[in-house]
Structures are given as structure tokens and as C-alpha cells.
Amino acid sequence: MKIITTLIDNDFLSIEYLSELEMLKTNWKQESLTMSDEDFITQMNHLIEYINIYKPPYFLANTTNMQYTIPPKLQEWNNNTLFPAFERAKLKKLAIIVSEDIFTRVSVEQIIDGNSEPAFATSYFDKELSGLDWLFE
Numbered sequence: 001m002k003i004i005t006t007l008i009d010n011d012f013l014s015i016e017y018l019s020e021l022e023m024l025k026t027n028w029k030q031e032s033l034t035m036s037d038e039d040f041i042t043q044m045n046h047l048i049e050y051i052n053i054y055k056p057p058y059f060l061a062n063t064t065n066m067q068y069t070i071p072p073k074l075q076e077w078n079n080n081t082l083f084p085a086f087e088r089a090k091l092k093k094l095a096i097i098v099s100e101d102i103f104t105r106v107s108v109e110q111i112i113d114g115n116s117e118p119a120f121a122t123s124y125f126d127k128e129l130s131g132l133d134w135l136f137e
Helices: 030-034 037-054 072-088 102-113 128-135
Strands: 004-009 013-018 023-028 058-062 093-097 121-125
Touching (some): 023 037, 037 072, 058 128, 093 128, 121 128
Parallel strands (some): 023 058, 058 093
Antiparallel strands (some): 004 013, 013 023
8 A cells, every 4th residue: 555645735846755665756736837936945945854854765756747947046056955965865766757848847957967976866757657667666
């Protein structure tokens, strides 16, 4: 039985913890189009808080519906805050389900690519099921 705990569910993002899989999962929402930079920082701080609490070895980031394009200054901020949290949690694998919006997709990929030699494996997918298969192969 998979127990899913919803940690946060707001207009922009939901964060869930799947205890049986030791996995955190984010689902970005269409409403992220209206996010300000401050809203993005708030969402990422929520995420970092839960990474620090649960220390998941597996993480699935579903950005399919993400409409917010992360500006370069926040890409750098994200690299300096999110990746250390992943490393403290001893993350093993990060699966990213990519947005259909090209600008959002590129901004997410630039965050990952901007982090030199992360201590975990990362891969991009078009479908969530493919990402889950890769996480637990």
C-alpha cells in the first residue's frame, strides 16, 4: 500500500511524500503563470524545508504544467539553495518531467545544467511513468 502524504497544495504547487518509496514529488500547476519571483522563492523554500525533513533518496519534479519561467538570477539562487539541500539529504536520483512550454523547460534545464557535477543522477522525461520507472530501476 502506497501512503501518499500531501505536504502542501496551493495555487502554484503541490508537494507530496510517498513514504513507501522514500520519494518527494512536486507537481507544478498552470497557475504558476501568475507567480512573482517572490512567490517562486516561497515555493522553493517550502520544498527545501521538506527535503530537510524527509531526506528523500528519490525526487520526482513534475514541471509539465509549470508556466513560470525562472529568471537567471533565481536560477543561480536556486542552485545555491536547492542543490545543497539535495546533497545534505543524500539524494540519489532526480527525475524531471519536463514542461511543454519551451521557455519554462529551458529555464528548468539551465538550473540543472548550471550545477557542476551534482552528487546525484538526473534525467528528463516526457511522461511521469517513465520518470518513475527510471527512479526505481
